[in-house]
Amino acid sequence: MSVVEAGGIQFDLDLSKPLYEQVLQQIRGSIARGGIALGEKIPSVRELAQTLKINPNTVMRAYQELERDGLTETRRGQGTFITSNNEVVQDIRNNLALEATKEFLEKMHSIGFTRIDIQRFLNEGDE
Amino acid sequence: MSVVEAGGIQFDLDLSKPLYEQVLQQIRGSIARGGIALGEKIPSVRELAQTLKINPNTVMRAYQELERDGLTETRRGQGTFITSNNEVVQDIRNNLALEATKEFLEKMHSIGFTRIDIQRFLNEGDE
DNA sequence: GAAGTGTATTATATCACTTAATACACTCAT
């Protein structure tokens, strides 16, 4: 449903969250899961804006945050490239996992689930 | 930090999310984890607003959502009471857990974690 | 020099959230 591909990355935007945040997360996810090679070039700001039918400023905001995190390197006049530093990628991947886990456990504890309950819950989900 | 108690419920508001959502979640959490007895009365709209130093309309919005979910019953002129129907409470608790789990697994998968990786991650967090 | 990059700026519009003030309907204790 409204999935768009650009530069080897899948984009699926909706209205549940800010657009710049979704663009950021989906590129970051693609890098973290190895869906895009290190050193690779990603679409230009204008190109991605046109493909996703959103404003260049909105794409820019996502790109700037990626660079701040060290996930991309931007070269004026050339474009934006995924970092070649695999260590940075793994660190960020690890951090994302830690944060997701922490948030999950906090939520479960706040509604009265113990560690054992949670284990059971996760195993039930298997098929 | 800035934890306030009202009607046997702990409130801790910040600016990370809408106030009405935090009030809703914290009351709901208290019910789900059994921190407050079924049938119990919770603070009046005006009283809670004053205690939390927020607008009565904001409290109202949280209370209305609680009632829509069947977690509370409101009696005009009397107040707002936690439902006495334990089944409803357990259903909602279960739903919250399911949603939290689904969101967590999706996030982890999106950054390339397999089921086994996730198991390992959760166990590492133990002490 | 032209085309394509990233980047900055200014203005505008929209929407969610929050507050404020006020009023009404109801219940209960007195």
Added chain:
DNA sequence: ATGAGTGTATTAAGTGATATAATACACTTC
């Protein structure tokens, strides 16, 4: 009956984040 305390509705206003639009500048490559 009255008054105090309930939930509820309405209208108005302000604020901030988000997104768009239009434009301009600096840089790289061909």
